[in-house]
Amino acid sequence: MRFSIIIPTLGRSEELILMLDSLLNQSFKDFEAIVVDQNEKDILTSIINSYKNSLVLKHIRIPARGASHARNEGMKIAEGSILTFPDDDCEYPNDFLMRVNTCFExxxxxxxxxxxxxxxxGKAIANLSSNEIKIRRSNILKTVIEAGIFIKSNIADGIWFDEDLGVGSPSGYCSDEGPDFVLQLLAKGAEMKFYPDFRMFHPNPVRVYNEQTAIRAYKYGKGRGYFLRKNKFGLKGILYFLLLYILGMLKSIVFFNKQMFMYFVKGFKGRYEGYFKSK
Structure with a gap:
């Protein structure tokens, strides 16, 4: 088996169908999909069963919440030589796995x-580098988003996602589990590269500024602050990200945009608390 595609899912069915449909349409077929189901009620079995004659598909249900926990559980049963971790609302272009496989070869x-x-x-959902670049500690936050990680399973052996980071984590630190995971891989000696032209689909979570996206900015901000503190990026690291959100507040004042202002206020607060008030 070449790829193990580990998909954490909670509270989504239509989005998961789109992801599984995109796997059906791949020109490269040597993969398994592992759906790690965190729903309290069984809302996916009938959907999963409809794909089992067309995909190599594993469906495991786990009671604990958290995307990082789900990815770790998926890795335990993965058989592929390359692991990857798309969200349940991702989709792959038809030639995506073929291009990734060719890149590895x-x-x-x-x-x-x-x-x-x-x-x-067609716009990137994260402000990552526009250059093809070797991933290092110094550029980790400009090159890594968890849904886009592909790693050889022998290198990842013994490396796990920090379950205090990521959406659904009981800690409330809802981001940066991907960069944290990759830092562990780099410390083990892994060589990794960011390819900006290898593009998969993921809905932009902040198309507009409103109360919901402001709450998200706070939770993801806490994750960023905690990540920076945990990995010892120092005051320089956190001050840079706090400054970005101060600039965002100033921009929102110029445009008289209250919702935008609250987004950056909440994001600032989350980053501050995640760094200075985390255990």
Whole structure:
């Protein structure tokens, strides 16, 4: 088995169908999909069963919440030589796995990270590098998003996602589990590269500024602050991100945009608390 595609899912069915449909349409077929189901009620079995004659598909149900916990559980049963961790609302272009596989065959890297873009407008959903670049500690937050990680399973052996980080974590630190995971891989000696032109689809979570996206900015901000403190990026690291959100507040004042202002206030607060008030 070449790829193990580990998909944490909670509270979504239509989005998961789109992801599984995109797997059906892949020109490269040597993969298994592992759906790690965290729903309290069984809402997916009938959907999963409808794909079992067309995909190599494993469906495991776990009671504990958290995307990082789900990925770790998926890794325990993965059989592929390359692991990847898309969200349940991702989709792959038809030639995506073929291009990734060719990249591994032609290059020496132990892992790569692909870019993510919104399918409706074609824009990247995260402010990552526009250059093809070797991933290092110094550029980790400009090159890594968890849904785009592809890593050889032998290199990832013994490396786990920090379950205090990521959506659904009981800690409330709802981001940066991907960069944290990759830092562990780099410390083990993994060679990894970011390919901005390898693009998969993921809806942009902040198309507009409103109360919901402000709450998200706070939770994800806490994750960023905690990540920076945990990995000892120092005051320089956190002050840089706090400054970005101060600039965002100033921009929102110029445009008289209250919702935008609250987004950056909440994001600032989350980053501050995640760094200075985390255990």
């Amino acid at each position: 032609e290059n020496p890297e132990d892992g790569i990270v692909a870019n993510t873009m919104d399918k409706t407008d």
